[in-house]
Amino acid sequence: MSVEPLAPATPSPTATPSKSTRGNFIKEVGQTGRLVDGGGKPTVNFTVNSITPDAPCTGPYPTPVVNGHIVVLDVSVETFPELADPNGGYSEFDLSASMFKFIGTNGTTFNGDLNTQAAYMCLADGESISQNGRGIGPGEKVTGKVALDVPEAHGTLMFHTYLTSSSTGWEWTF
Incomplete structure (x- = not known):
C-alpha cells in the first residue's frame, strides 16, 4: 500500500492593514476599525458608513460655518464587555469632533478647530453619536x-x- 504524501499547506497571505506616512491605519468608507485589549480581545469596533461633504444641518439652531464646510460622518460603534477597565481607567469610547484632524488636498494639516459651534449645533441631539460628551x-x-x-x-x-x-x-x- 502506498500513501501519497500530503502537500504542505500553503499559508494564506494575511492582509496587513495599510498605514499612512503618519502611522495611521488607512480605511475606506465602510471598513471597520478595531481596538483590542492587551490580550488581543476586541474592545471596540467602529465603522464610518458614509462621509457627506457640505451636508445640510438638521439641528434646531444651526449657526454659520466657521471653517467653510460641514462634513457629516455616519458611524456605527459596537463595544464589548472587555472595554470596562477594572482599574478605574477609561471605560467609554468616544467618537467626537474634537478627536479629528483634517488634512487638505494639498497635504497640509489644518491647525484650526473642527469642533466649532457650527459643528456642535449642526445635528439634532437624537442624531449625534456623542452629544454633550x-x-x-x-x-x-x-x-x-x-x-x-x-x-x-x-x-x-x-x-x-x-x-x-x-x-x-x-x-x-474623501
Whole structure:
C-alpha cells in the first residue's frame, strides 16, 4: 500500500492593514476599525458608513460655518464587555469632533478647530453619536452622526482616541 504524501499547506497571505506616512491605519468608507485589549480581545469596533461633504444641518439652531464646510460622518460603534477597565481607567469610547484632524488636498494639516459651534449645533441631539460628551460604554451598539467644520469639501480625516497607548489612529480620504 502506498500513501501519497500530503502537500504542505500553503499559508494564506494575511492582509496587513495599510498605514499612512503618519502611522495611521488607512480605511475606506465602510471598513471597520478595531481596538483590542492587551490580550488581543476586541474592545471596540467602529465603522464610518458614509462621509457627506457640505451636508445640510438638521439641528434646531444651526449657526454659520466657521471653517467653510460641514462634513457629516455616519458611524456605527459596537463595544464589548472587555472595554470596562477594572482599574478605574477609561471605560467609554468616544467618537467626537474634537478627536479629528483634517488634512487638505494639498497635504497640509489644518491647525484650526473642527469642533466649532457650527459643528456642535449642526445635528439634532437624537442624531449625534456623542452629544454633550456622552461616551459609549461596554456592551453597547450605537449608530449616529458626527459633524465636523472643515476648510475644504474634500481631504483626509484623521481620528485618534485616548484609548490607544500610541499615536496610531485611523484616516479616511474623501
